[in-house]
Amino acid sequence: MVPLSHVRGATDDPSFIQHGLGFRSGGTGFPGLIAEGHFRKNGDRLFASWRKGDQVVVIELEGEKWDRLVIGCTNAKSLAQLINNSI
Numbered sequence: 090m091v092p093l094s095h096v097r098g099a100t101d102d103p104s105f106i107q108h109g110l111g112f113r114s115g116g117t118g119f120p121g122l123i124a125e126g127h128f129r130k131n132g133d134r135l136f137a138s139w140r141k142g143d144q145v146v147v148i149e150l151e152g153e154k155w156d157r158l159v160i161g162c163t164n165a166k167s168l169a170q171l172i173n174n175s176i
Contacts, residue, residue: 091158095150096172099168099169100149100169101144101165101168102146102147103144103145105159106124106139106145110124111128111129112128112129114129121141123141124137124159125137125138125140134155135156135158135159136155137160140161144162144164144166146160146161146162146169147159148160148172
């Protein structure tokens with residue numbers, strides 16, 4: 090669980106998955122189908138939970154093990170807005 094005080098913001102970013110998540114260091118990943126687990130991209134530590142057909146929300150964190158959470162959901166724009174309105 091991540092405290093809300095450690096969330097810097099969230100974006101609806103459909104291109105984030107399309108450009109790849111970088112090096113997988115634990116979990117499952119198959120480009121365009123599934124990204125579940127730990128990844129490293131441009132020096133950032135990511136935790137991803139996404140499957141084909143999901144929209145993508147990228148949550149920026151500070152003071153946590155992960156720099157970003159890459160989450161699949163059905164309405165990324167609404168989820169990002171909800172997170173940003175809460176911080």
